[in-house]
Amino acid sequence: MVWFRRKEKGVLTTEKKQIPDGLWQQCEQCREILYRKELEKNLYVCSKCGNHFKIRSWQYIAIILDENSFEEQDSNLQSVDPLKFKGVKKYSDQIKSAVKKTGLNEAVVTGSGKIERLPVVVAIMDFAFIGGSMGSVVGEKIARAIETAIEKKNPLIIVSASGGARMMEGAYSLMQMAKTSALLAKFSDRCGLYISILTNPTTGGVTASFSMLGDVIIAEPGALIGFAGPRVIKQTIGEDLPEGFQRSEFQLKHGFVDSIIPRTELKTKLAQIIRLLWSEGDNGSRE
Amino acid sequence: MNQFVFDFEKPIVELEKKIEEMREYAFVENVEISEEIARLEAKAQKLRQEIYAKLSRGQLYQLAKHPQRPYTLDIVERIIDDFIELHGDRRFADDPAIVAGIGMLGEKKVAIIGHQKGRSTKEKLFRNFAMPNPEGYRKALRIMKLAEKFDLPVLSFLDTPGAYPGIGAEERGQAEAVARNLFEMSHLRVPILIVVIGEGASGGALGIGVGDRIIMLENTWYSVISPEGCAAILWRDSSKFNEAADAMKVTARDLLEMGIADEIIKEPVGGAHRNYDETAQILKENITRHLNELRQFSKDELLDKRIEKYRKMGHWGEG
Numbered sequence A: 001m002v003w004f005r006r007k008e009k010g011v012l013t014t015e016k017k018q019i020p021d022g023l024w025q026q027c028e029q030c031r032e033i034l035y036r037k038e039l040e041k042n043l044y045v046c047s048k049c050g051n052h053f054k055i056r057s058w059q060y061i062a063i064i065l066d067e068n069s070f071e072e073q074d075s076n077l078q079s080v081d082p083l084k085f086k087g088v089k090k091y092s093d094q095i096k097s098a099v100k101k102t103g104l105n106e107a108v109v110t111g112s113g114k115i116e117r118l119p120v121v122v123a124i125m126d127f128a129f130i131g132g133s134m135g136s137v138v139g140e141k142i143a144r145a146i147e148t149a150i151e152k153k154n155p156l157i158i159v160s161a162s163g164g165a166r167m168m169e170g171a172y173s174l175m176q177m178a179k180t181s182a183l184l185a186k187f188s189d190r191c192g193l194y195i196s197i198l199t200n201p202t203t204g205g206v207t208a209s210f211s212m213l214g215d216v217i218i219a220e221p222g223a224l225i226g227f228a229g230p231r232v233i234k235q236t237i238g239e240d241l242p243e244g245f246q247r248s249e250f251q252l253k254h255g256f257v258d259s260i261i262p263r264t265e266l267k268t269k270l271a272q273i274i275r276l277l278w279s280e281g282d283n284g285s286r287e
Numbered sequence B: 001m002n003q004f005v006f007d008f009e010k011p012i013v014e015l016e017k018k019i020e021e022m023r024e025y026a027f028v029e030n031v032e033i034s035e036e037i038a039r040l041e042a043k044a045q046k047l048r049q050e051i052y053a054k055l056s057r058g059q060l061y062q063l064a065k066h067p068q069r070p071y072t073l074d075i076v077e078r079i080i081d082d083f084i085e086l087h088g089d090r091r092f093a094d095d096p097a098i099v100a101g102i103g104m105l106g107e108k109k110v111a112i113i114g115h116q117k118g119r120s121t122k123e124k125l126f127r128n129f130a131m132p133n134p135e136g137y138r139k140a141l142r143i144m145k146l147a148e149k150f151d152l153p154v155l156s157f158l159d160t161p162g163a164y165p166g167i168g169a170e171e172r173g174q175a176e177a178v179a180r181n182l183f184e185m186s187h188l189r190v191p192i193l194i195v196v197i198g199e200g201a202s203g204g205a206l207g208i209g210v211g212d213r214i215i216m217l218e219n220t221w222y223s224v225i226s227p228e229g230c231a232a233i234l235w236r237d238s239s240k241f242n243e244a245a246d247a248m249k250v251t252a253r254d255l256l257e258m259g260i261a262d263e264i265i266k267e268p269v270g271g272a273h274r275n276y277d278e279t280a281q282i283l284k285e286n287i288t289r290h291l292n293e294l295r296q297f298s299k300d301e302l303l304d305k306r307i308e309k310y311r312k313m314g315h316w317g318e319g
């Protein structure tokens, strides 16, 4: 359970022992012990402090899409270690263990579904898969999702959760930024509606490409959102970073997100935005 | 200017020094040793070719950062006539880490954007080591939009160690600035030629790096993170950049093999830093050729091809 890995290890380890695994979960922000069932019902938002827990892609799908409406596409796409990358670990081994750990083939799940009966194409990133990093497969799956949205003339929703580009694919991973952005330009030229949802964390190459290109950009409360990671910035400037730096509220203040919406209201608001901007059969050219 | 010498360049530089001394000796003492000098010059040429043909990725990475490499404005002043530099993003400031302008490449009008490094300490600070802030990317975009309006092709020179990681940069939306450029460059209705002349570090480079063709000078690198940055993450030791450069495959030749670069432009023997004029001349010929080819396409064809180029990038399996 990742929540126990944070600071003050000693204290938490003892606490962990006292908590029956699975029944209770601790909020990593306010340390409140939460009843798991309640937490689930509250969409993994801490009832005491409002902290939005990191959640898995399938949980997000359940939160924003109508029940049983999701049809996955391209779940068979897999990373292939194109550079035969060897760092401390072999990249091919990292992929294998991520697949085993997450039950996913990659760090994004894509497909079609409905939000209050409105058709949408979604791409939902999963931070549990190598930190939600973007390599060739993430780029390709998002590109294909955009193409599906173009073809079906449906709104597109991308939920970001990523530490950035996947170093182990070198320049290929960098080029996924250009690839996804190029397809979004094509989609936009056809007047497709794209809503980008930023969750904790959204940084690096993902932020500097599709995440920041939404017609409407929504952030979950308190999410870390930025280009450079806080550690790199701190190292570069040699100063401590201001309170709340790079959080959703900071991005709202500086004009880079349209709205901060708690997870519990997200689905309703998404449907509202879609109804206001999009209509069935919108084919996208306003000429 | 004091010459900066990498270890692997030392045998060449020593031999060159010796030749120079012999010339001086021959002149001062008025002796005839031209045969001996010619022999040594042939030897030096052979040595240069041998050494530069065998450089490791780590050494090529170092060459790309050579403090005497020609920078964007060194090239612009040699190949562009009537250059007018245009400043500012009209929103916040002028970012000296990116230069932009218009001018003539031979008979043809072009718009030029590029990262700009500084040579002296003062100039380095002024240029922020070619690490742009958001206003740099927004200035570049403004000039690209100007180029689109007046139908000028865009020439973009890449040479940056990365976008600047600072508080102000984040406040002003570094990520949005880079993302917006990727988006706009993908469907800008004029030809865009990308020329990597030094360092192509990550999103900071790509932020002015989307185009119809990507050509790279021989001794340059381009990847998702610098080999030093990669080594710092993997081994907590940035001095292991050799290993990281090999792991990520960052050289011009690698990028050509990966299908990302379209062409490698040969540098004068010994590297671009040894002869700015010759480097500029070679670049001018190649840039002119590519732009002429790109002018043949209709605007729609150009955009279709451009998006298709990026659409294909990457490697994956379908299990």
Ligand SMILES: [Zn+2]
Pocket (backbone or CB within 6 Å): A027, A028, A029, A030, A031, A032, A046, A047, A048, A049, A050, A051
């Ligand atoms: Zn809490």
